[in-house]
Amino acid sequence: MSEQHSKARHRRGRKALAAGVPLALTAAGTLAYGTDLGLFGAGAQQRAAAATAAPAWATATADGFASVNSLGQNGTYGGRDGQIVTVRTQADLEKYATAAEPYVIVVAGTITMSPVGKEIKVQSDKTIVGSGTSGHIVGGGFFLGQGVHNVIIRNLTIRDAYQGIWNDKDHDFDAIQMDGAHHVWIDHNDLRHMADGLIDVRKDSTNVTVSWNKLSQNNKTFGIGWTENVKTDITIHHNWIRETEQRNPSTDNAAHAHLYNNFLEDAAGTDIKSSYGNYSRGRTKMVLENSYFQGMNNPVTKDGTAALVQKGNTFVGTSGRNESGGTAFDPKSFYGYTLDRTADVPALLKSGAGPRGSIGTTANAKAAATTLTVAKDGSGQYSTVQAAVNAVPANNASRVVIAVKPGTYRETVKVPSNKPHVTIQGTGGSRKDTVIVYNNAAGTPKPGGGTYGTGGSATVAVEADDFQARNLTISNDFDERANQNLSGHQAVALRTAADKVFLDGIITEGDQDTLLLDTAAKDRLGRVYMKNSYVTGNVDFIFGRASAVIDRSVITLKKRWDGTSAGYVTAPSTAANRKGILIANSAVNGDVSASSFYLGRPWHAGGDATLDPQTTVRNTTLSAAVRSTPWTDMSGFSWKDDRFAEYKNTGAGAGGASGDRPHLTDAQAAGQEVADWLGDWTPTAS
Numbered sequence: 001m002s003e004q005h006s007k008a009r010h011r012r013g014r015k016a017l018a019a020g021v022p023l024a025l026t027a028a029g030t031l032a033y034g035t036d037l038g039l040f041g042a043g044a045q046q047r048a049a050a051a052t053a054a055p056a057w058a059t060a061t062a063d064g065f066a067s068v069n070s071l072g073q074n075g076t077y078g079g080r081d082g083q084i085v086t087v088r089t090q091a092d093l094e095k096y097a098t099a100a101e102p103y104v105i106v107v108a109g110t111i112t113m114s115p116v117g118k119e120i121k122v123q124s125d126k127t128i129v130g131s132g133t134s135g136h137i138v139g140g141g142f143f144l145g146q147g148v149h150n151v152i153i154r155n156l157t158i159r160d161a162y163q164g165i166w167n168d169k170d171h172d173f174d175a176i177q178m179d180g181a182h183h184v185w186i187d188h189n190d191l192r193h194m195a196d197g198l199i200d201v202r203k204d205s206t207n208v209t210v211s212w213n214k215l216s217q218n219n220k221t222f223g224i225g226w227t228e229n230v231k232t233d234i235t236i237h238h239n240w241i242r243e244t245e246q247r248n249p250s251t252d253n254a255a256h257a258h259l260y261n262n263f264l265e266d267a268a269g270t271d272i273k274s275s276y277g278n279y280s281r282g283r284t285k286m287v288l289e290n291s292y293f294q295g296m297n298n299p300v301t302k303d304g305t306a307a308l309v310q311k312g313n314t315f316v317g318t319s320g321r322n323e324s325g326g327t328a329f330d331p332k333s334f335y336g337y338t339l340d341r342t343a344d345v346p347a348l349l350k351s352g353a354g355p356r357g358s359i360g361t362t363a364n365a366k367a368a369a370t371t372l373t374v375a376k377d378g379s380g381q382y383s384t385v386q387a388a389v390n391a392v393p394a395n396n397a398s399r400v401v402i403a404v405k406p407g408t409y410r411e412t413v414k415v416p417s418n419k420p421h422v423t424i425q426g427t428g429g430s431r432k433d434t435v436i437v438y439n440n441a442a443g444t445p446k447p448g449g450g451t452y453g454t455g456g457s458a459t460v461a462v463e464a465d466d467f468q469a470r471n472l473t474i475s476n477d478f479d480e481r482a483n484q485n486l487s488g489h490q491a492v493a494l495r496t497a498a499d500k501v502f503l504d505g506i507i508t509e510g511d512q513d514t515l516l517l518d519t520a521a522k523d524r525l526g527r528v529y530m531k532n533s534y535v536t537g538n539v540d541f542i543f544g545r546a547s548a549v550i551d552r553s554v555i556t557l558k559k560r561w562d563g564t565s566a567g568y569v570t571a572p573s574t575a576a577n578r579k580g581i582l583i584a585n586s587a588v589n590g591d592v593s594a595s596s597f598y599l600g601r602p603w604h605a606g607g608d609a610t611l612d613p614q615t616t617v618r619n620t621t622l623s624a625a626v627r628s629t630p631w632t633d634m635s636g637f638s639w640k641d642d643r644f645a646e647y648k649n650t651g652a653g654a655g656g657a658s659g660d661r662p663h664l665t666d667a668q669a670a671g672q673e674v675a676d677w678l679g680d681w682t683p684t685a686s
Contacts, residue, residue: 066185079152103127120143127152147180155188179203197223201223205232210234222236230282234254243272276298291345299315300321374405420466441488461494475509476509515537545575547580549677580612599617599622601631
């Protein structure tokens with residue numbers, strides 16, 4: 001964010017500060033760099049009550065073609081609008097699955113179907129989900145008939161309808177069969193050892209997504225189509241298909257079949273041998289991307305009338321037909337998705353496919369976290385942090401912890417918006433042991449032309465909600481002295497543009513524009529909570545439009561490249577009616593001259609007069625470096641027309657209330673507590 005801006009001007013009246021429920025906060029003492037920030041006091045607890053809501057597994061929605069708005073159904077969300085019920089018997093399962101009303105049905109035990117081969121006729125608007133790994137359907141399955149829609153089947157094991165005849169023509173016992181259904185999501189199941197198909201998608205069933213399942217120990221695995229019409233739209237991603245013979249899947253007359261990041265494995269030494277893998281037949285248009293085939297016979301086949309486009313697939317120990325040809329379609333014209341690296345697929349699916357241990361166990365259940373390890377020396381799963389981020393599945397529903405071993409990782413890292421619930425955590429004894437660093441600046445030329453700009457200069461960029469970082473250093477070491485000929489010295493260490501970002505025990509280092517706390521869009525909420533951390537910089541080095549709290553932390557003021565002392569701590573660009581930047585229970589200090597730094601100035605990005613920048617500094621120790629008039633104007637916008645205030649600060653840089661140094665009253669301060677910034681979110685380490 002530049003020091004120079006257009007000279008747009010505006011004048012508005014001063015705004016009243018809202019009152020709210022007080023929250024007891026502990027004042028911070030002045031700490032030296034590198035000391036244990038646990039001394040800031042355990043009493044500063046958040047009391048914001050979380051709003052009562054359905055658990056995430058009950059409100060989850062599908063991706064892929066099941067997410068597309070068509071046939072009068074806008075996406076697939078199952079029974080989220082209905083009651084959550086738990087079943088342990090076939091009678092209860094049938095009762096709720098066949099009801100007209102929406103239900104979330106939690107299967108909490110093993111249900112053995114009678115008679116063998118029974119397929120319960122599921123009606124529309126249902127979620128059927130296993131409780132942890134205990135939800136088993138034995139000797140039967142589910143049938144979705146003509147017109148049935150908006151159904152989710154997740155986290156179940158459906159197994160063992162096999163009648164002892166391998167190519168069984170007499171027992172049509174499927175795990176999941178669809179005849180004319182639409183908007184169906186089959187996710188994180190273990191389907192195996194059935195008399196006929198594991199999944200059959202027939203008679204123009206469409207808008208189906210099949211993801212993160214284990215399909216095994218079967219002859220006819222997964223059949224799609226068997227109709228003269230060309231209507232089926234289906235997405236098949238992140239499935240582990242092993243020890244199966246045929247239909248892996250076989251896709252007949254599908255309008256659009258998108259297969260990506262699947263792992264097809266014919267394991268050596270087993271009795272079941274693959275006949276073929278992915279098959280595009282009839283008038284199917286298939287796109288097959290970043291899938292991994294190991295030991296498969298005829299891994300990819302197609303009819304002369306079908307289209308099959310391959311991109312980025314890997315074949316290890318395969319033999320026979322491997323075909324492609326024709327013109328298919330661009331899946332991104334229907335929905336967004338992110339591909340995982342093909343090389344990562346086997347490990348990713350071996351650890352992540354099938355039922356998860358915690359999904360659906362209680363109303364407050366969380367799926368177990370997955371841990372990915374990063375190490376420079378090759379002792380981890382990945383050698384760069386970005387490679388580990390790339391391995392996180394798109395639209396992941398549960399926490400993924402990226403554990404980074406000590407070392408200096410000179411790279412840029414981006415966590416895209418479709419990869420929420422990610423934690424990047426250093427594993428060393430100190431936050432200084434693990435360092436992610438790069439040296440792009442706003443004016444640094446990009447490969448292919450142009451420059452990075454301020455936001456693009458970030459060493460670590462976070463665009464995904466529910467992100468956490470802890471016990472590490474994120475730095476931008478752009479050398480201003482050596483780049484005086486470069487226009488644009490803004491150099492961001494960490495940029496966030498997401499909601500519910502928790503920065504716990506980290507160091508962010510830079511000069512100008514160190515910490516950019518933004519939102520995904522001007523009208524989007526973006527809450528950030530930083531605690532027990534350090535931020536170092538000199539010009540506008542905590543800035544952006546997020547509703548951000550810096551709590552129990554040390555803000556270190558730094559001289560400029562030429563040795564002079566002058567700067568600004570905050571530059572909020574808060575949207576009207578939003579909370580801006582709150583610094584609480586912290587310390588502002590550094591080896592700079594006395595009375596040389598402002599606490600903040602209003603950044604009206606792009607000259608936007610509708611913004612209402614806000615910084616509040618409270619219960620914080622201010623060194624003598626802070627000016628006696630701690631707020632100043634910016635680019636023609638007066639700080640007095642925006643929201644800048646202090647409350648009960650201490651130290652040599654603190655001062656009494658005046659027209660040039662507004663203080664909150666006790667009543668006003670009661671509405672500017674940490675909990676007022678965070679609302680219904682209570683940050684919790686995970």
